[in-house]
Amino acid sequence: AIQMTQFPSHLSASVGDRVTITCRASQDIRNDLGWYQQKPGKAPNLLIYATSRLQSGVSSRFSGSGSGTDFTLTISSLQPDDFATYYCLQDYNYPWTFGQGTRVEVQ
Amino acid sequence: EVQLVESGGGLVQPGGSLRLSCAASGFSFSTYWMNWVRQAPGEGLVWVSRISSDGTTTAYADSVKGRFTTSRDNAQNTLYLQMTSLRAEDTAVYYCARDDSLAYSGGYYTYFSYWGLGTLVTVSA
Numbered sequence: 001a002i003q004m005t006q007f008p009s010h011l012s013a014s015v016g017d018r019v020t021i022t023c024r025a026s027q028d029i030r031n032d033l034g035w036y037q038q039k040p041g042k043a044p045n046l047l048i049y050a051t052s053r054l055q056s057g058v059s060s061r062f063s064g065s066g067s068g069t070d071f072t073l074t075i076s077s078l079q080p081d082d083f084a085t086y087y088c089l090q091d092y093n094y095p096w097t098f099g100q101g102t103r104v105e106v107q
Numbered sequence: 108e109v110q111l112v113e114s115g116g117g118l119v120q121p122g123g124s125l126r127l128s129c130a131a132s133g134f135s136f137s138t139y140w141m142n143w144v145r146q147a148p149g150e151g152l153v154w155v156s157r158i159s160s161d162g163t164t165t166a167y168a169d170s171v172k173g174r175f176t177t178s179r180d181n182a183q184n185t186l187y188l189q190m191t192s193l194r195a196e197d198t199a200v201y202y203c204a205r206d207d208s209l210a211y212s213g214g215y216y217t218y219f220s221y222w223g224l225g226t227l228v229t230v231s232a
Binding site (some may be wrong): 095 | 144151152153154157166167168169202207209211213216217218219220222223224225
């Protein structure tokens with residue numbers, strides 16, 4: 001199975017900060033990667049798919065980049081609603097695998 | 108409006124069985140692949156299974172292969188997850204999620220744009 005290593009596991013940031021989260025795949029997954037945001041007690045919410053395509057209705061302060069094995073999610077200016085946990089997911093081949101998650105907390 | 112509503116969770120003893128359901132509405136259920144994703148308490152997300160739109164193709168995580176079976180009834184707009192030989196480590200909130208895909212020259216990008224609220228399964232004596 002493809003291992004998705006996500007880091008950092010948690011980070012503390014302030015409103016207005018630029019935040020970057022990284023996922024590294026154990027093998028080439030081309031651009032078959034998405035990013036999800038999850039708040040406590042809620043279902044995940046799709047932010048980015050196909051590495052860099054912004055889901056409809058998601059703020060443009062979220063962006064994704066990368067290819068092959070290294071991928072990043074960037075929040076250009078952190079807003080109060082963005083404090084949450086973020087996961088990457090590879091859909092290159094089965095079994096699909098999520099990263100371990102990054103919890104973004106208030107500094 | 109797309110809605111996915113899971114049900115069937117509860118407390119079950121180790122070695123027992125349980126069937127989860129996911130009732131879909133607001134879209135043409137029979138034309139979409141569907142998934143199950145779970146999350147143990149305080150832990151991360153884990154993809155569990157996927158089923159094709161016509162129900163003929165399935166895929167599973169290694170941790171549930173041979174114990175869980177995903178199926179669907181397109182006439183009833185319902186997705187199922189039959190879980191057997193349950194273990195304590197299967198304790199989790201189980202979400203159903205709709206597959207969406209974007210074709211490109213090399214295949215499809217797949218993503219989950221709609222999720223249910225989840226149903227909690229607790230495996231304990």
